[in-house]
Amino acid sequence: MRFGDIELFLISGGRFRLDGGAMFGVVPKALWDKKFPADERNRVNLATNCLLVRAPGYIALIDAGIGERWEEKTREIYAIEDGPSLAEGLAAHGVAPEDIDALVLSHLHFDHAGGATNRTGRADAGRLQRAFPNATLYVQAAELSHARRPNERDRASYRAEDWEPYADAGRIEALEGEVEIRPGLRVAPLPGHSSGMQSVRIDTGGRTAFFFADAVPTSAHLPTAWIMAYDLYPVELLEGKKRLVDRAVAEGWLAIFYHDPVVPWGRIVDEVNGKRRVHVVGRDSEAF
Numbered sequence: 001m002r003f004g005d006i007e008l009f010l011i012s013g014g015r016f017r018l019d020g021g022a023m024f025g026v027v028p029k030a031l032w033d034k035k036f037p038a039d040e041r042n043r044v045n046l047a048t049n050c051l052l053v054r055a056p057g058y059i060a061l062i063d064a065g066i067g068e069r070w071e072e073k074t075r076e077i078y079a080i081e082d083g084p085s086l087a088e089g090l091a092a093h094g095v096a097p098e099d100i101d102a103l104v105l106s107h108l109h110f111d112h113a114g115g116a117t118n119r120t121g122r123a124d125a126g127r128l129q130r131a132f133p134n135a136t137l138y139v140q141a142a143e144l145s146h147a148r149r150p151n152e153r154d155r156a157s158y159r160a161e162d163w164e165p166y167a168d169a170g171r172i173e174a175l176e177g178e179v180e181i182r183p184g185l186r187v188a189p190l191p192g193h194s195s196g197m198q199s200v201r202i203d204t205g206g207r208t209a210f211f212f213a214d215a216v217p218t219s220a221h222l223p224t225a226w227i228m229a230y231d232l233y234p235v236e237l238l239e240g241k242k243r244l245v246d247r248a249v250a251e252g253w254l255a256i257f258y259h260d261p262v263v264p265w266g267r268i269v270d271e272v273n274g275k276r277r278v279h280v281v282g283r284d285s286e287a288f
């Protein structure tokens, strides 16, 4: 999609499932199950909608999906689907992994960072390498230091092999707070979900696209109290989310929902009944 003087594309980084109760926190199943029907193991279908930003002078990828290097047991637990790879998705837009010069990770949970590395060929069997060899990986310093020493509650969400090959190559930039990484591409801490999650904002020609990461993982999480049980600091998340979603409505942002398999991006609008809905790009003939 053309967006000002840049191009934005959603690239699938793989589909998987997580426990519906964990995804919707204190929201009763009777409510969330209508929007995200649970399977026989109470899991709901999730996407990983990575954002490719093709701008004059740089090509950036926002989050890297779940990746493809999972062993059978993990594939089964998370119902990780075999689908087109991230590299195939990029190739459909004429972009090779070598072309990505900025890999921006909202945080380092494996469903956002897993696609950052892959396995080398037979000669080097089993060794993980950077999937984007010419990219610098941008993440908040607080997230990186927590990921190196996770606690008992979130240890299962981190895999050091997702980012270590970048650190070994001197290709991680650990950020402190709000930073404009490339012209018009800005990250800012969005606390609550993890120790150092960041949002990503793209401004071009008076318009804004906003990557909410796991603050609003699906469009079903737009109501303020629909907050995941995974969040480390839910009340802090709630404050930031409320402020940002209000701004998104007031300023007509293009909102990106990383985990939403049906409503990946669109414009959030107020309805007369006080609820909010999303005019989906390409479906509700919303022009951006």
Ligand SMILES: [Zn+2]
Residues within 6 Å of the ligand: 109, 111, 112, 214, 217, 259
């Ligand atoms: Zn996630």
